[in-house]
Amino acid sequence: MSWPMIAKTLRDLRWTSFWYALGLVIYIVFLSSFYPTLERQREQFEQLFRQYPEFLFRVFGIDPERAMMTSFAGFMHAETFGFIWPATALIFVVLSGAAVVAQEIERGTAEFWLSVPVSRARLLLSKQVALLTSILFVVLTSTAALALGSQAFGGELTARGLVQLTIALTSFLVSFAGLATLASAIASERSKAAGLVGGVILLMYLTWVVAGLTEDVRWLRYLSLLTAYDPLAAMLGELPWYKPALHLIVGLGAGIGALVVFSRRDIVS
Amino acid sequence: MTAPPIAVEQLTRSYDSQRGVIDLTFTVQPGEIFGFLGPNGAGKTTTIRVLMGFLRPTSGRARVFGLDCWTESTEIKKHVGYVPGDVRLWENMTGVQFLDFLCAFRQHIDPAWRRKLLERFQVELDKRIKHLSRGNRQKLALVQALLHDPLLLILDEPTSGLDPLMQHEFLTFLREERDRGKTIFLSSHQLSEVERVADRVGIIREGRLVAVLTVEELKRRRTRPMELVFAQPVDPQRFADLPGVRVLSVQDDGRRIELGVQDELPALLRRLADLPVIDMIYAPPDLESVFLTYYQAETIPPTREEAAS
Numbered sequence: 001m002s003w004p005m006i007a008k009t010l011r012d013l014r015w016t017s018f019w020y021a022l023g024l025v026i027y028i029v030f031l032s033s034f035y036p037t038l039e040r041q042r043e044q045f046e047q048l049f050r051q052y053p054e055f056l057f058r059v060f061g062i063d064p065e066r067a068m069m070t071s072f073a074g075f076m077h078a079e080t081f082g083f084i085w086p087a088t089a090l091i092f093v094v095l096s097g098a099a100v101v102a103q104e105i106e107r108g109t110a111e112f113w114l115s116v117p118v119s120r121a122r123l124l125l126s127k128q129v130a131l132l133t134s135i136l137f138v139v140l141t142s143t144a145a146l147a148l149g150s151q152a153f154g155g156e157l158t159a160r161g162l163v164q165l166t167i168a169l170t171s172f173l174v175s176f177a178g179l180a181t182l183a184s185a186i187a188s189e190r191s192k193a194a195g196l197v198g199g200v201i202l203l204m205y206l207t208w209v210v211a212g213l214t215e216d217v218r219w220l221r222y223l224s225l226l227t228a229y230d231p232l233a234a235m236l237g238e239l240p241w242y243k244p245a246l247h248l249i250v251g252l253g254a255g256i257g258a259l260v261v262f263s264r265r266d267i268v269s
Numbered sequence: 270m271t272a273p274p275i276a277v278e279q280l281t282r283s284y285d286s287q288r289g290v291i292d293l294t295f296t297v298q299p300g301e302i303f304g305f306l307g308p309n310g311a312g313k314t315t316t317i318r319v320l321m322g323f324l325r326p327t328s329g330r331a332r333v334f335g336l337d338c339w340t341e342s343t344e345i346k347k348h349v350g351y352v353p354g355d356v357r358l359w360e361n362m363t364g365v366q367f368l369d370f371l372c373a374f375r376q377h378i379d380p381a382w383r384r385k386l387l388e389r390f391q392v393e394l395d396k397r398i399k400h401l402s403r404g405n406r407q408k409l410a411l412v413q414a415l416l417h418d419p420l421l422l423i424l425d426e427p428t429s430g431l432d433p434l435m436q437h438e439f440l441t442f443l444r445e446e447r448d449r450g451k452t453i454f455l456s457s458h459q460l461s462e463v464e465r466v467a468d469r470v471g472i473i474r475e476g477r478l479v480a481v482l483t484v485e486e487l488k489r490r491r492t493r494p495m496e497l498v499f500a501q502p503v504d505p506q507r508f509a510d511l512p513g514v515r516v517l518s519v520q521d522d523g524r525r526i527e528l529g530v531q532d533e534l535p536a537l538l539r540r541l542a543d544l545p546v547i548d549m550i551y552a553p554p555d556l557e558s559v560f561l562t563y564y565q566a567e568t569i570p571p572t573r574e575e576a577a578s
Contacts, residue, residue, distance in 0.1 A: 118343065
């Protein structure tokens with residue numbers, strides 16, 4: 001590990017992390033404030049939502065077969081953690097992850113930090129550790145905001161639910177951060193690395209939506225990392241261990257792949 | 270360290286469909302300034318990137334202090350200071366943040382040495398890099414390469430962007446470093462710069478090493494262009510018998526003559542004293558004139574009017 005590189009990368013990421021975290025915190029607290037209204041008119045809302053086509057729910061990450069608006073967890077899942085939160089956090093992770101190597105090669109700054117007596121693998125690992133720290137910051141501020149919203153607006157969330165949500169959100173972002181750093185280690189332009197991972201995410205999302213619509217192609221869900229993303233189960237304290245484990249395995253595998261690729265590649269800006 | 274600072278053996282590095290460098294072999298001795306001279310795109314930066322472990326050789330070997338440049342580059346970098354050819358820095362850092370960041374990877378940075386470098390090169394430390402001129406950015410890049418007082422400096426066109434005074438100061442500094450026992454590998458496309466500072470010169474053209482020679486040999490081989498303007502037409506044959514002088518072009522019926530001069534000035538000046546010279550431009554030596562020596566048939570510039578025989 002290289003502390004100077006960790007410190008520099010954290011410094012580079014500090015404002016980006018801050019603004020993404022702040023945006024998500026405001027959104028979570030704002031949405032939580034609607035929960036008392038929903039609770040008072042729960043039955044009417046339920047009936048109204050049941051009339052919408054299933055496709056619409058699937059697009060926004062809601063499984064209509066499971067609890068939807070019957071609890072604070074279901075409400076926050078439908079309104080925040082099912083779609084808006086992962087979409088926003090993924091933009092942060094993909095852009096930041098894609099920058100770790102490719103952007104520095106593109107801008108010509110890589111030649112300076114690659115001329116220091118530290119191996120490429122250690123330098124990139126340090127950048128990955130800094131990115132992980134930023135991910136934890138974004139996740140912890142979001143779960144803290146959720147705990148605050150739950151307390152303030154009568155939601156019923158347990159400590160177990162919050163811990164499991166933290167694990168689910170972190171592992172989910174780690175998986176795509178790993179893929180983003182792998183793409184960044186391969187590419188020489190940030191836009192190419194981000195575009196590659198963005199394309200993969202879009203494919204996984206479409207696969208996941210289609211797999212939820214009909215039994216015939218149900219097997220497609222195994223091709224998408226989004227299948228293992230289950231914030232509702234996490235908030236209810238029922239998160240199966242294998243789901244975050246799968247995300248972590250993919251993230252760590254891709255992260256190690258990034259170290260290997262970066263150690264062996266040519267640096268041509 | 271007993272191994273030579275740089276030893277390159279039959280090094281070839283090619284890109285997908287492009288030429289990089291082909292079959293380079295040369296050695297840089299301890300305590301010398303080795304100028305690596307070639308036009309843009311000749312392969313200087315590719316060679317330097319191989320030495321720094323940024324590029325893997327396609328074939329052949331490159332060693333620094335006996336260590337392999339690809340597999341042992343981390344160890345090599347303890348002893349090397351490097352300035353890239355195209356200096357691009359982190360725009361949002363200040364100069365002092367930039368230097369502190371790169372210093373943090375090194376052990377034993379002498380504060381007195383750091384102060385001396387900063388004073389000598391008058392580096393702007395407090396402004397953000399995005400507000401610095403090109404010359405000031407270049408000075409920051411130079412200072413970061415020198416801060417850990419390395420045994421070997423690998424400098425890719427280090428004076429580009431510096432004003433003439435600072436260029437002179439930097440080249441003087443390099444000679445002082447050489448006298449302190451440091452080895453310097455300096456790439457340039459400016460013949461005059463390399464002549465001023467280097468002990469030996471490697472000349473690269475289209476990816477191949479054309480020659481490795483001392484600066485004295487280089488000076489004997491290259492020509493300097495001299496443009497003469499006369500009040501009346503002059504027969505170019507008046508220069509035919511002078512040693513080391515060639516007529517490159519004749520214009521305006523002999524009122525304007527361009528010569529190539531190979532350090533044989535006294536005889537030429539005596540001859541010119543007898544001629545109606547009204548103007549004279551004696552340009553610094555250029556790289557092309559060196560290549561003329563090696564590739565005369567290929568590279569003689571086309572004459573503007575008619576070439577004298």
